[in-house]
Amino acid sequence: xxxxxxxxxxxxxxxxxxxxxxxxxxxxxxxxxxxxxxxxxxxxxxxxxxxxxxxxxxxxxxxxxxxxxxxxxxxxxxxxxxxxxxxxxxxxxxx
Numbered sequence: 001x002x003x004x005x006x007x008x009x010x011x012x013x014x015x016x017x018x019x020x021x022x023x024x025x026x027x028x029x030x031x032x033x034x035x036x037x038x039x040x041x042x043x044x045x046x047x048x049x050x051x052x053x054x055x056x057x058x059x060x061x062x063x064x065x066x067x068x069x070x071x072x073x074x075x076x077x078x079x080x081x082x083x084x085x086x087x088x089x090x091x092x093x094x095x
Contacts (some may be wrong), residue, residue, distance in 0.1 A: 024065040028079070031058045035083065039090045048091065055083060 002008065035054050042051070059080055066076040 020068075021070045023082065024061070024068065024070045028058070028061050028065060028071075031061060032079070032083065036086055039086055042094075043066065051090070056086060059082060 004020045030061065031054075035051070035058055038054065039051060062076045062079055066073050071079075
């Protein structure tokens with residue numbers, strides 16, 4: 001490891017950003033998996049309000065990650081599109 005102060009600081013910053021980015025990505029993946037599973041095991045469409053709230057929370061997390069630069073805007077849009085499609089399939093199957 002270099003003893004150059006700027007190199008040490010740059011390394012610390014990159015590690016900090018790496019852990020921050022990882023936490024954003026991990027949270028998005030976890031929420032997405034929980035959401036998809038809840039749609040798979042949902043028995044009643046009357047609880048769709050809960051699913052909409054969950055979807056809103058995931059959208060917020062994705063938008064936050066895009067604004068922070070953790071995800072590219074197209075990647076965030078793709079993730080949101082997949083979630084919307086899952087919700088649409090859930091509604092069409094239960095109607």
